[in-house]
Amino acid sequence: MNYTVMILGMAAVTVFIKAAIFVLGSRAVFPPLLQQALGFVPVTVLTAIVVPMVLAPHGGGMELSLHNPQLVASIVAVLVCLATRRQLVTIVAALAIFFAWQFGGFT
Template identity: 70%
Template sequence: MTGTVLTNTVMILGMAAVTVFVKAALFVLGDRVVFPPLLKQALGFVPVTVLTAIIVPMILSPNGEGLELTWTNPQLVGALAAVLACVVTGKQLLTIAVALGVFFTWQLGVLA
């Protein structure tokens, strides 16, 4: 158990050091760093990609025991409602409200 804690601590400290180094380097160099247009465009997709990588596993496997692609998965039903609301309205706040409403209604009403 001690080896695992030490390994995790070293990994977290290493990730923190890399993050601080990258941010500090960009801050210190300031306007002297010029990214090519293609890289600037690619970096614009990073937040969406990271959020997708975090959210999709939670939707498809909420209990961490394999895919749950059934109507009894309230996360999946809420996510599908969110996609539909976003396509129909294009409004972010409404999409969030619809997704939360469907999720809680499904979890507390339909599956209760």
């Protein structure tokens, strides 16, 4: 029962905030510092999701070795991105390395 109330409360708060911004439209003006800080939210959330999956893919301790295909692919992705600055090339290269490492017997 407590979990249900908690989930419903979080849903209500989320809907209220989104609805308020939607209804107010351009009349909702944020201070410049807050606007700048909100620009970092997507990068921060994505980093918080991806880094634990790369460093500890099985949920245990960190796996900082060449037996971790996620880590190898992410290192390749960073290097390809730095070299080419092309998003699609980076994704394709990282996926190719990941699958080669995962299924090619390198682990």
